[in-house]
Amino acid sequence: MKSFLKYREIWLLAGIVVLIGLISTRFPGFADPANLRQVFNDTSILMILALGQMVVILTRSIDLSMASNLCFTGMVVAMLNAAHPAIPIPVLIVIALLVGLVLGAINGFLVWRLNIPSIVVTLGTLTIYRGATFVVSGGAWVNADQMSPDFINFQRVAFLGLPVLSWIALLVIALFFLVMTRTQIGRSIYAIGVNPTASVYAGIDVGRTKFIVFCISGMIGGLAGYLWISRYVIASVEVANGYELNIIAACVIGGISIAGGIGSVGGAVLGALFLGIISNALPVINISPFWQMAISGSAIILAVVLNARGERRQGRIILRKAEAA
Amino acid sequence: MTDTPAPRHIPDRLDKPLSSAIFSWEALLVVIAVAIFAVNSFASPYFFDPWSLSDLTFNFTEKGLIALAMALLIISGEIDLSVAAIVALASTMMGMAVQAGAGTPVLVLIGIAVGLACGAFNGLLVTRLGLPSIVVTIGTMSLFRGIAFIILGDQAYKGYPESFAFFGQGYVWWVFSFELALFLVAALIYWFVLHRTSFGRRVFAIGNNPVACQFSGVRVDRIKFILFCLTGLMSGIASVLITSRLGSTRPSIAQGYELEAITMVVLGGVSILGGAGSILGVVLAAFIMGLVTFGLGLLNVPGIVMSIFIGLLLIIVIALPIVWRRLREGRFA
Numbered sequence: 001m002k003s004f005l006k007y008r009e010i011w012l013l014a015g016i017v018v019l020i021g022l023i024s025t026r027f028p029g030f031a032d033p034a035n036l037r038q039v040f041n042d043t044s045i046l047m048i049l050a051l052g053q054m055v056v057i058l059t060r061s062i063d064l065s066m067a068s069n070l071c072f073t074g075m076v077v078a079m080l081n082a083a084h085p086a087i088p089i090p091v092l093i094v095i096a097l098l099v100g101l102v103l104g105a106i107n108g109f110l111v112w113r114l115n116i117p118s119i120v121v122t123l124g125t126l127t128i129y130r131g132a133t134f135v136v137s138g139g140a141w142v143n144a145d146q147m148s149p150d151f152i153n154f155q156r157v158a159f160l161g162l163p164v165l166s167w168i169a170l171l172v173i174a175l176f177f178l179v180m181t182r183t184q185i186g187r188s189i190y191a192i193g194v195n196p197t198a199s200v201y202a203g204i205d206v207g208r209t210k211f212i213v214f215c216i217s218g219m220i221g222g223l224a225g226y227l228w229i230s231r232y233v234i235a236s237v238e239v240a241n242g243y244e245l246n247i248i249a250a251c252v253i254g255g256i257s258i259a260g261g262i263g264s265v266g267g268a269v270l271g272a273l274f275l276g277i278i279s280n281a282l283p284v285i286n287i288s289p290f291w292q293m294a295i296s297g298s299a300i301i302l303a304v305v306l307n308a309r310g311e312r313r314q315g316r317i318i319l320r321k322a323e324a325a
Numbered sequence: 326m327t328d329t330p331a332p333r334h335i336p337d338r339l340d341k342p343l344s345s346a347i348f349s350w351e352a353l354l355v356v357i358a359v360a361i362f363a364v365n366s367f368a369s370p371y372f373f374d375p376w377s378l379s380d381l382t383f384n385f386t387e388k389g390l391i392a393l394a395m396a397l398l399i400i401s402g403e404i405d406l407s408v409a410a411i412v413a414l415a416s417t418m419m420g421m422a423v424q425a426g427a428g429t430p431v432l433v434l435i436g437i438a439v440g441l442a443c444g445a446f447n448g449l450l451v452t453r454l455g456l457p458s459i460v461v462t463i464g465t466m467s468l469f470r471g472i473a474f475i476i477l478g479d480q481a482y483k484g485y486p487e488s489f490a491f492f493g494q495g496y497v498w499w500v501f502s503f504e505l506a507l508f509l510v511a512a513l514i515y516w517f518v519l520h521r522t523s524f525g526r527r528v529f530a531i532g533n534n535p536v537a538c539q540f541s542g543v544r545v546d547r548i549k550f551i552l553f554c555l556t557g558l559m560s561g562i563a564s565v566l567i568t569s570r571l572g573s574t575r576p577s578i579a580q581g582y583e584l585e586a587i588t589m590v591v592l593g594g595v596s597i598l599g600g601a602g603s604i605l606g607v608v609l610a611a612f613i614m615g616l617v618t619f620g621l622g623l624l625n626v627p628g629i630v631m632s633i634f635i636g637l638l639l640i641i642v643i644a645l646p647i648v649w650r651r652l653r654e655g656r657f658a
Contacts, residue, residue: 294471
């Protein structure tokens with residue numbers, strides 16, 4: 001199993017290298033390390049979000065509310081900053097994590113205690129959280145001139161050759177890698193996705209674990225909220241509208257099975273990078289950005305087709321043979 | 326005297342006691358609808374007027390048409406997130422046809438055909454390649470709307486013929502719009518198909534246990550394929566209505582409709598896990614969503630705040646029966 005997973009990610013990595021190669025034939029500067037660092041930095045937020053979504057999908061759930069959570073938390077943090085510029089950025093980040101955690105915990109509670117399917121819960125909170133953004137802001141925007149310079153520049157400060165945003169992404173990737181491969185909760189998350197019934201017999205509290213994964217995706221949504229707002233320096237109700245599907249797309253391209261239990265940190269990161277490279281490359285090779293949506297759509301379909309070949313369940317084969325006879 | 330015993334009547338379905346009808350999901354929806362109706366009438370003097378109520382129906386007929394087919398699809402255990410993108414693509418194709426000088430009948434035909442083709446594409450991917458529909462349709466959602474963006478960019482198609490406006494703006498009789506009439510007729514057809522035909526029984530059976538169905542000789546894949554085609558077809562029809570009502574096409578048309586249609590279906594009591602639901606519930610849910618958005622609109626509540634109410638309604642209506650049951654059993658922790 002393990003070697004098989006590796007196999008899949010190597011193929012994805014190879015695909016990305018080929019993609020970069022193809023782009024370089026049209027625009028030689030693209031493969032330049034400085035440019036690739038820029039692409040990585042541009043994709044940081046999507047990578048972080050994809051990791052948060054990954055742990056949810058691994059447990060056979062889905063979190064459609066991440067982009068709305070991002071929007072709400074980003075607005076709260078931006079308004080706090082506009083009203084009290086003296087609050088230091090690390091404190092704001094902690095606040096963002098906590099606000100996100102609360103929103104994620106609401107999702108998790110409804111899934112855990114009331115047994116409502118996660119797609120229904122998060123479909124509801126998707127609209128509620130975005131609506132709540134309107135309520136707290138009164139429909140007003142927070143513009144760049146209302147934000148403190150620290151708020152905007154924190155993630156842009158270069159540290160050892162990389163902006164802080166990239167370092168945050170690397171830190172989150174490392175953290176997720178440790179949790180998913182070296183801790184009990186990580187194993188539990190995989191176990192639930194592979195076989196929930198067997199997990200119960202193995203002593204895993206399935207409901208509680210699902211609650212925890214929604215708390216994780218909530219905190220990630222909150223963190224991404226601050227990062228997004230300070231990167232694009234505008235907080236409005238429209239921020240990241242519809243972005244939840246990009247996050248899921250990154251996961252799917254990264255080989256994370258929507259049926260749960262299959263997927264890895266490396267896959268989610270590479271899936272996000274794939275989308276990031278495409279969106280960065282289109283303008284420089286003179287393809288209209290309007291092509292991006294159709295290209296990522298095709299990439300998703302292609303990824304599912306390729307991934308499904310390895311995931312076919314064995315049980316059905318008898319019937320398929322009988323059908324053919 | 327040979328007394329042949331009268332042939333015993335074997336019912337198709339169990340007789341339902343009256344109490345189950347009173348405590349059914351649909352009854353709960355009727356109560357909610359009446360309550361919202363009453364609150365709206367008190368809250369705004371403009372609400373209780375035939376033309377206001379007629380305007381109200383435009384809020385849900387287009388999404389409702391999609392929700393009818395989506396209900397069958399969800400009952401069978403699949404889902405289609407690409408419906409709004411199909412609307413956009415069909416609308417774009419109609420816009421292209423207008424530029425080429427097509428008349429109204431051709432436009433309608435194109436809209437419906439594009440919808441059907443997109444639905445068939447989804448259906449093929451899901452049934453032929455055995456892929457999970459939620460992922461496939463996330464992909465085709467980007468693909469279909471992406472094609473609309475490639476064709477249109479930031480432009481818009483206008484100049485639809487005058488006769489084309491009837492579908493989205495015309496009235497059949499007095500305050501009854503063509504859209505409402507079409508929705509009600511479609512609801513009747515879908516009710517008949519789902520609740521009165523063997524095809525409908527198979528849809529329920531597939532949702533409950535696709536493997537057992539396969540072994541019982543039900544052509545699971547073929548029925549699922551038909552359901553995807555139907556969902557595409559209804560999206561095509563909805564596209565004709567929306568395009569006709571707005572009189573223009575932008576690639577961002579009908580953005581977010583997929584989630585609203587799914588909300589209608591789930592609010593209507595269809596199990597998102599498949600195997601249970603009714604068309605009556607979906608129709609009631611469509612009315613409720615129309616009532617909520619229109620009533621709040623009359624009170625000058627912005628659309629984004631209305632969505633909070635829709636979201637809350639969705640979660641509360643799903644959670645209430647569960648909380649209620651747990652309270653009665655006394656094991657709500």
